[in-house]
Amino acid sequence: MGTMIELKAPDGHTLAAYRAEPAGKPRGGLVVIQEIFGVNSHIRAIADGYAADGYLAIAPALFDRVKRGVELGYTQPDIKAGMDIRGQVPLEGALKDVEAAIAAAANAGKVGIVGYCWGGFISWTAAARVAGLTCAVPYYGGGTTTDESIARQPRCPVMLHYGERDDHIPVSGVQKLAAAHPKQAVHIYAAGHGFNCDQRGSYDAASAKLARSRTVEFLRQHLG
Numbered sequence: 001m002g003t004m005i006e007l008k009a010p011d012g013h014t015l016a017a018y019r020a021e022p023a024g025k026p027r028g029g030l031v032v033i034q035e036i037f038g039v040n041s042h043i044r045a046i047a048d049g050y051a052a053d054g055y056l057a058i059a060p061a062l063f064d065r066v067k068r069g070v071e072l073g074y075t076q077p078d079i080k081a082g083m084d085i086r087g088q089v090p091l092e093g094a095l096k097d098v099e100a101a102i103a104a105a106a107n108a109g110k111v112g113i114v115g116y117c118w119g120g121f122i123s124w125t126a127a128a129r130v131a132g133l134t135c136a137v138p139y140y141g142g143g144t145t146t147d148e149s150i151a152r153q154p155r156c157p158v159m160l161h162y163g164e165r166d167d168h169i170p171v172s173g174v175q176k177l178a179a180a181h182p183k184q185a186v187h188i189y190a191a192g193h194g195f196n197c198d199q200r201g202s203y204d205a206a207s208a209k210l211a212r213s214r215t216v217e218f219l220r221q222h223l224g
Contacts, residue, residue, distance in 0.1 A: 026056045106132065
């Protein structure tokens with residue numbers, strides 16, 4: 001079990017974050033970026049899992065710039081509430097919050113970032129625009145396959161995961177991104193959006209397991 005801590009972004013904004021520590025010496029640091037549902041039980045469980053793999057995991061509460069303490073489930077009302085809040089979070093502010101999380105995770109050594117859903121988009125964007133990252137792993141990031149997003153040039157190695165049955169992210173867009181970034185690893189699974197989350201109806205255990213094994217191997221390669 002981790003603990004809640006407070007971070008301070010470069011612009012002076014303070015935000016909460018979930019911190020999960022490994023049992024022994026950290027292999028490195030890992031910033032875990034939330035979906036549109038806040039730093040909820042699923043995101044905390046992900047951070048705990050990566051801590052068990054040896055990484056100091058920091059999950060910043062990016063919604064704190066709009067509303068503090070957001071922790072939603074996966075019902076339709078929750079989805080609507082999450083989308084409403086996400087729409088009010090300035091991208092520049094979110095990236096500053098990521099900077100704060102990177103600084104906190106850097107105490108453990110090299111730092112990577114992994115993000116899910118909206119967090120996948122933030123992770124992809126951070127890989128191109130935020131200093132201090134050694135690698136990035138976006139999962140089914142909505143918005144990553146727009147022309148503007150594809151044009152971004154990551155400063156570090158990236159591994160991206162998508163579902164071929166994702167209603168929000170057409171495979172054609174994923175293929176376009178992969179073609180534009182041939183040096184980055186792009187994986188497509190026989191699953192839908194949110195396939196990694198065991199609290200969602202779209203959860204796909206086989207795809208989640210394979211994506212996670214690939215992610216851990218990628219982290220071992222770049223972080224230790």
